[in-house]
Every structure is written in structure tokens, then in C-alpha cells.
Amino acid sequence: MSDMSKKVLWKDAVNSLTNSWGRFIGIMLLMAVSAFAFIGLKMAGPDMRYTVQRYYRNINLADLTVSSNYGLDNRDLQTLRNHAKNATLDLGYLQDTTVNNSKISLRVLSETKSVSTNKIVSGKLPNKNSQIAISYLLKDKYRLGEWIKLDNHNNLKINRFKIVGFIRPSEYTDKSNIGQTTVGTGQLSGIAAVKKSAFSSSNYSIARIRFYQTKNLDPYSSAYQRIIDDKKLLSVLEKQTVKLLTMAGISEEQARTWAKSGIEFDKKLSKILKSTEEWADEVAMYNPASLSDFEAKFDQFDINSFLKQLLPEMPEKVIVAEPRYFNHINDFLSESEFEEFKNWMIIKFINKSATYLSQDFREAAFPFRQAVYGVPELPSQDKHAYRLANEAFDEVIGIYYGKTYLGDKAKADVISMIKKMLKVYEQRIQENTWLSEPTKKQAIIKLKALKLKVGYPEKNRALFDNLVVDPNKTLYENHVLINQERIKDILQRLNKKPDKSIWEMPGNLNNAFYDPYKNDLTFPAGILQAPFYDAKQSRAANYGGIGATIGHEVSHAFDNNGAQFDEKGNMKNWWTKEDFAEFNKRTKAVADIFDGLQYGPVKLNGKQVVSENIADLSGLSCAIAANKTEGGEMKDLFETYAKSWMQKQRPESIKAEVQSDVHAPQPTRVNIPAQNQEEFYEAYNVTPEDGMWLDPENRITIW
Known part of the structure; x- marks a missing residue:
């Protein structure tokens, strides 16, 4: 597609966003992966006069075909089936006698699941939760969410309907028409379905959702408060947004209005959203509310209808991860805030989408990222292409990487190291001087229950069989379709027993992970390479690399967050009161030293990075203990440990990392843990005159 064609396409798309709530809502919902929200203002609407042309009741979607002559085409029909596989459908045509006889296409998903013979109705239309999509020609006369009353005609007692979309009579080409009955405006409130939401994860099916605010205007990270406080960065963001919108065909005057208004809305959000320090407290996210109590909080939108349209089944509870934001929800989801809210979504949408368009759009969307992180140049198209492919097919690529580069021998060696580290950890718990016997017993039970995931999954999940790249569609269209499949994969887990076999990291990722909800450890093949692991280097060196990483992840099971979950992944206090008080005292000492x-x-x-620093300190201690059992050279261990954290950073990147990351900067993750190890002082003959000296009484040991 030429750049001119893209410009026309995006001009149409953005104009559609501003002119049609229904289309705007459809596009934004397709972009939402982890969170959704919508606004449905309670407004009294005018009466409308219609002639009923056709109306059918309780049509079974499984049996419905285009040849049934209901005015559907194949794409419309498939869209309806995708969103209401087990429901019945009422549909028909009405004619508006007040606006040039404009046709109104009626699509009402019935609550009943009974199946009856398709017939023209001679009685009244449904009297509850009725929804209607009206002609696109009426978009300037009526508003989304507005209630309308249809006149009685031919003895049909027609009731009030809520407008949930605008469509063109012959255009059923995407999920922004009424084929998708979900009404939404994107990502403001963040109804994130099934993100490890059941804190009692081992004993219950996932029957809860989590509520929280999603990312703000920064499309790259959560280094947000720094941005909102920095006028220079906000100026870069505003200028970039105006350029992207004008490239999409919006007038410069309109683009400036949207950008300024959207940023002002973002500033309001920033005052109540959680900080990175607050997000670092996993347990503070667990604030369960009954569905009825949750729904009662919303003054100006119909959250119940939205959840019914979005979710395959209604949840039993909602986990409010951001109570402060939840308490202010009506300050943002209101008629008075709608214009700013809409503008916020538009500028968020265009900044996020630019990377999937032409090279010109990529370059136009780069200045903000460059200002925030100090990145000298836009990544090459080759890197960009790989990252997009990896983003979509990460597990598939990870399996290929693991099978190609890890090898059975190296995998077996790493597993043996993990088992050795677990034995060392158990011994350290047994020899612990500040824990009581009951707490030691429970800690060892949890330790022995740890599950291992090493290298890569044996096969990819069924999700990836459903991800298809259509060469006849644009990159952006393929991205949207792939995201839709990922959303479906998440939503279908609701009310099902958690699948603990799912890998949270792909095999090609250079990272590792402990999951407190599953009580399992993941070590992808991507991290099982030098300097972390190399079959050619000494065992001591490997303990300094992957050994310390193994110890780090195990220690997360016993850090300030993990210590509050049991061996089954349930949030449960298994500590004595005295032991937990001592643990908190030591945790505070770790926070204070940073x-x-x-x-x-x-x-x-220090509070923001405390959990990771507990894991660093304890992981290194455990690796040292394991190395001692094999008589390894301590200098090899410490030097490999230092190499594994080598990093070069620009000042802008440091600022962003410290603002947004729960990990301390990498050089501090080497020096401070080493300062707390007696073996470090012995290996390098460190004395009080040396810069790395830390007085013995200030050295910290937890695990």
C-alpha cells in the first residue's frame, strides 16, 4: 500500500473515530489486550417514528444462514456467531419516517437461550435490555448510549431501546458494527479479565476479574510520573501527537486541540494512579469485591451490561487492584469529562498504532521515545520486523530457539544445578537462626512444592494455532486480528481451573521468573547462555551466573510478596507472628541500604526495589553456599556474577528505569549484594580502607 493510500485510509479511520462512537469503540476494543472500559451515559432520548418492515424473534445463531434472507452477509453472520455462540438473536429492519426514510437495522441479542421457530413477531418486542443499532445517517441526530422510544405500529407494542451502535445498511465489514454488541471506549478503567486473578489459585476456578487503570500516554513504559512532571517531555509528546494526527489527515488546529485536551486528562489521572512503589506491593492489589458491590460504584455507566457483553460468563468477584482509582472512577467516567476522555483515547491510539503503519509514521512517533530513554536512533526495519513477529508468535519462536540452541546436555546440567540449589536452600532454612520450627516446616513444604520449567515448552499452546497472518491484509489489520485471538484466549479461561502448565515467558527470552500464584520457576533457554551459563566455563563461574539467578528466583518465593503465598499459590499467612515481625525488620534493612x-x-x-533486592542478596548467598560444597573458586563466581549484570546506560534511560522499574540499576545489584557476603571480603582481601567495605554489623542476611 502506498503512503498516499495509507494517508487516505487513516484519514477515514480517524474521521470515523470522531464522527461515530460505534466505530471508534470498535477500533479501540480491538486494541485493548489487558483492559477494557466503556461509558454509557444515562440520558433521556426523543421518541422516533418507525415503520416495522420485518422483525424476527429467537433466531438460533447456530442454524442461521445467509440464505435465510435476514439481510446479513457472510462477514456479518460470522461476527455475530463469534460473539454469541450460544445465544439467540432478534433482528429485523425498521424504517425511520423522520429522516429521509433512513433504514434502521435492528440487532438485539436475546438473554434467553431457548430456541424457537423463526417467525415474524406479531406481539411486542423484548421488554428488557433491548439494544438497537441505527443508521449511520442518523449519527448527528442521536448519541450512543441514548435511549429511544419506538412508536407502536401494526399492533406491535415496541419498547424503549438503547442505541449501541451506528452502521451503514450494507456495511458489515468489521466488529465496529452491531455485529459486535459490546459497547466500549477502550482502556480507561481497565477491566482486565483473568490476569492470574484468583489469589486462591490452586483450589478454585478462575471466577474473578481484576480492575485497574492501564498504561497512560507513554506507550513504552510506566515511567509516567516523571513524564507528567517534565514540561519538556510533555511538549515533545504534544508535538509528536499533532504531527501524527496531521499525517492521518486531521487539521492542525483540531490536532492541537485533541493533543492538549488529552494530555490535560492524563494529568488528572496521574494524581490518583498508583506509583511504581505501590505496584510493587503484590498483596495490596488483592481487594475483592462482590460483583454487585463493584457494579454499584458506577454512577454513569452500565457496567453490568458491559461485562455481560464482554465476558463468556459473569465473574463471582472483582479484584480491585487500584482502590484509590476505583473510588474516583465517577470523576472520569462522566458526561462532563467525555470530551477530554475521548481526546485522550485518540492521542493514545494514534501514538500506539504508528509503529504498525509506514516507515514515515514510525519515524514521526520516535521523538518521544528518544526523549524519554535517550535512544540515539530508530531501530532498523529488520529489528522492528523481528520484534513484531516475536511479539505475536513469542512461544513458537521460543520453542524453535530452545530446540536449536540449548541442547539436552546443557538442559540436564542446568536442572542438576537447580536441584542442588534447592537442597542448599533447604539446608539454609533448617539452619536459620531467627525462624521458629513451625515456620521452617512450612517454608520447606513450599520449597519442595516448587515446579520447574526449564528451556522451553514441549509444544505451543492451541492459541498459536489460531494466529494467522493474512498476506492480503495490512500489518495493522493483522496485528489487530492477532490481538483479538489473544483476548479470546484470556477470556475463555474465566470460570475454568487455572492451567498451571502455561509458560509465562517464551524460550528465547533472556530472563527468569517465579510465579507466586503457581509456585513455579521458569528458566527460558534464552538466559542459559554466557555469561550466565556456559558448559565451557568452570562450575564456580556458572554458579556466579545462572546459579545466582536460580537462587534469586527461589528467593522470590520468600521475599516480601512471595512470603505471603503458600505452596499451592494461595495468599495465606503461614508464619508465626514473631517470625513475620523479624522478617519485616530484615526486609526494612534491605530497603534502607538502597x-x-x-x-x-x-x-x-528502597521500598520500590526491595523485593528484587531481597532476591539478589539471598540468591547470591545461596549460590556461594552451593559453590562451597564443590570447592569452587570464589573469584570465578564473583567475577561472573559481575559480568552477568554489565550494562551501559544513558542518563535519560537511568531516569526512566529508576522511576518505573522494581529492579535496582544493575551495577548496584552487583556491588551491594557482594558487600553483604563474607566470602567476598575473603576472596579479595577487602579492608575497611576499601570502597567496598561494609561494617559487619550492617551486613544483611535473610535466607
């Missing part, structure tokens, strides 16, 4: 530490242009927040 708090206020100067690193480059910024100072660290």
Missing part, C-alpha cells in the same frame, strides 16, 4: 543511593542523575527508592 534508599537514597545516588546512581547517575537520580536517587533510588
Whole structure:
């Protein structure tokens, strides 16, 4: 597609966003992966006069065909089936006698699941939760969410309907028409279905959803408060947004209005959203509310209808992860805020979407990222192409990578190291001097229950069989379709027993992970390479690399968050009161040793990074203990440990990381854990005159 064609396409798309709530809503819902929201204003609407042309009741979607002569084409029919596989459908045509006899296409998903013979109705239309999609020609006369009353005609007692979409009579080409009955405006409130939402994950099916605010205007990270406080960065964002919108065909005056208004809305959000420090507290996210109590909180939108349209089954509870935001929800989802809210969504949408368009759009969307992170140049198209493919097919690529580059021998060696580290950890718990016997017993039960995931999954999930790249569609269209499949995959888990076999990381990722909800450890093949692991380097060196990483992840099971989950992944207190008080005292000491530490242009927040620092300290201690049992050279261990955290950063990147990351900057993750190990002082003959000296009484041991 030429750049001119893209410009025309995006001009139409953005104009459609502003002119039709229904189309705007459809596009934004397709972009939402982890969170959804909508606004349905309660407004009294005018009466409308119609002639009923056809009306059918209780049509079974499984039996419905285009040849049934209901005015559907194949794409419309498939869309309806995708969103209401087990429901029945009422549909028909009405004629508006007040606006040039404009046709109105009626699509009402019935609550009943009974199946009856398709017939023209001679009685009244449904009297509850009726929804209607009206002609696109009426978009300037009526508003989405507005209630309308249809006149009685031919003895049909027609009731009030809520407008849920605008469509063109012959255009059923995407899910922005009434074929998708979900009404939404994107990502403001964040109804995130099934993100490990059941804190009692082992004993119950997933019957809950989580409520929280999704990312703000920064499309790359959560380094948000720094951005909102920096006028220079906001200026870059505003300028970039105006350019992208004008490239999409919006007038510069309109683009400036939208950008300014959207940023103002973002500033309001920033005042009540959780900080990174607050998000670091996993347990503080667990604020269960009954569905009825949750729904009662919303003054100006019909959250119940939205959830019914979005979810395959209604949840029993909602986990409110951001109580402060939830308490202010009506400050944002209101008629008075709608214009700013809409503008916020438009500028968020165009900034996020630019990377899937032409090279010109990619370049136009780069200045903000460059300003935030100090990135010198836009990544090459080759890198960009790989990253997009990896984003979509990460598990498939990870399996290929693992099978190609890891090897059975290396995998077996790493598993043996993990088992050795677990034995060392158990011994350290048994020899612990500040834990009581009951707490030690429960800690060892949890340790022995840990499940291992090493290298890569044996096969990819069924989800990836459903991801198809259509060469006849644009990159953006394929991206949307793939995201839809991922959303479906998440939603279908609701009310089902959690599948603990799912890998949370692909095999090609250079990282590792402990999941407190599953009580399992994941070590992808991507991290099982030098300097973390190399079959050619000494065992001591491997303990300094992957050994310390193994210890780090195991320690997350016993950090300030993991310590509050049991061996089955349930949030449960298995500590004595005295032991937990001592644990918190030691946790505070870890936070204090990092708090206020100067690193480059910024100072660290000890509370924000405390869980990762507990894991670093304990992981290194455990690796040292394992190395001792094999008589390994300690210098090999410490030097490999240092190499594994080597990093070069620009000042802008440091600022962004310290603002948004729960990990401390990498050099501090080497020096401070090493300062707390007796073996470090012995290996390098460190004395009080040396810069790395830490007085013995200030050295910290937890696990």
C-alpha cells in the first residue's frame, strides 16, 4: 500500500473515530489486550417514528444462514456467531419516517437461550435490555448510549431501546458494527479479565476479574510520573501527537486541540494512579469485591451490561487492584469529562498504532521515545520486523530457539544445578537462626512444592494455532486480528481451573521468573547462555551466573510478596507472628541500604526495589553456599556474577528505569549484594580502607 493510500485510509479511520462512537469503540476494543472500559451515559432520548418492515424473534445463531434472507452477509453472520455462540438473536429492519426514510437495522441479542421457530413477531418486542443499532445517517441526530422510544405500529407494542451502535445498511465489514454488541471506549478503567486473578489459585476456578487503570500516554513504559512532571517531555509528546494526527489527515488546529485536551486528562489521572512503589506491593492489589458491590460504584455507566457483553460468563468477584482509582472512577467516567476522555483515547491510539503503519509514521512517533530513554536512533526495519513477529508468535519462536540452541546436555546440567540449589536452600532454612520450627516446616513444604520449567515448552499452546497472518491484509489489520485471538484466549479461561502448565515467558527470552500464584520457576533457554551459563566455563563461574539467578528466583518465593503465598499459590499467612515481625525488620534493612543511593542523575527508592533486592542478596548467598560444597573458586563466581549484570546506560534511560522499574540499576545489584557476603571480603582481601567495605554489623542476611 502506498503512503498516499495509507494517508487516505487513516484519514477515514480517524474521521470515523470522531464522527461515530460505534466505530471508534470498535477500533479501540480491538486494541485493548489487558483492559477494557466503556461509558454509557444515562440520558433521556426523543421518541422516533418507525415503520416495522420485518422483525424476527429467537433466531438460533447456530442454524442461521445467509440464505435465510435476514439481510446479513457472510462477514456479518460470522461476527455475530463469534460473539454469541450460544445465544439467540432478534433482528429485523425498521424504517425511520423522520429522516429521509433512513433504514434502521435492528440487532438485539436475546438473554434467553431457548430456541424457537423463526417467525415474524406479531406481539411486542423484548421488554428488557433491548439494544438497537441505527443508521449511520442518523449519527448527528442521536448519541450512543441514548435511549429511544419506538412508536407502536401494526399492533406491535415496541419498547424503549438503547442505541449501541451506528452502521451503514450494507456495511458489515468489521466488529465496529452491531455485529459486535459490546459497547466500549477502550482502556480507561481497565477491566482486565483473568490476569492470574484468583489469589486462591490452586483450589478454585478462575471466577474473578481484576480492575485497574492501564498504561497512560507513554506507550513504552510506566515511567509516567516523571513524564507528567517534565514540561519538556510533555511538549515533545504534544508535538509528536499533532504531527501524527496531521499525517492521518486531521487539521492542525483540531490536532492541537485533541493533543492538549488529552494530555490535560492524563494529568488528572496521574494524581490518583498508583506509583511504581505501590505496584510493587503484590498483596495490596488483592481487594475483592462482590460483583454487585463493584457494579454499584458506577454512577454513569452500565457496567453490568458491559461485562455481560464482554465476558463468556459473569465473574463471582472483582479484584480491585487500584482502590484509590476505583473510588474516583465517577470523576472520569462522566458526561462532563467525555470530551477530554475521548481526546485522550485518540492521542493514545494514534501514538500506539504508528509503529504498525509506514516507515514515515514510525519515524514521526520516535521523538518521544528518544526523549524519554535517550535512544540515539530508530531501530532498523529488520529489528522492528523481528520484534513484531516475536511479539505475536513469542512461544513458537521460543520453542524453535530452545530446540536449536540449548541442547539436552546443557538442559540436564542446568536442572542438576537447580536441584542442588534447592537442597542448599533447604539446608539454609533448617539452619536459620531467627525462624521458629513451625515456620521452617512450612517454608520447606513450599520449597519442595516448587515446579520447574526449564528451556522451553514441549509444544505451543492451541492459541498459536489460531494466529494467522493474512498476506492480503495490512500489518495493522493483522496485528489487530492477532490481538483479538489473544483476548479470546484470556477470556475463555474465566470460570475454568487455572492451567498451571502455561509458560509465562517464551524460550528465547533472556530472563527468569517465579510465579507466586503457581509456585513455579521458569528458566527460558534464552538466559542459559554466557555469561550466565556456559558448559565451557568452570562450575564456580556458572554458579556466579545462572546459579545466582536460580537462587534469586527461589528467593522470590520468600521475599516480601512471595512470603505471603503458600505452596499451592494461595495468599495465606503461614508464619508465626514473631517470625513475620523479624522478617519485616530484615526486609526494612534491605530497603534502607538502597534508599537514597545516588546512581547517575537520580536517587533510588528502597521500598520500590526491595523485593528484587531481597532476591539478589539471598540468591547470591545461596549460590556461594552451593559453590562451597564443590570447592569452587570464589573469584570465578564473583567475577561472573559481575559480568552477568554489565550494562551501559544513558542518563535519560537511568531516569526512566529508576522511576518505573522494581529492579535496582544493575551495577548496584552487583556491588551491594557482594558487600553483604563474607566470602567476598575473603576472596579479595577487602579492608575497611576499601570502597567496598561494609561494617559487619550492617551486613544483611535473610535466607
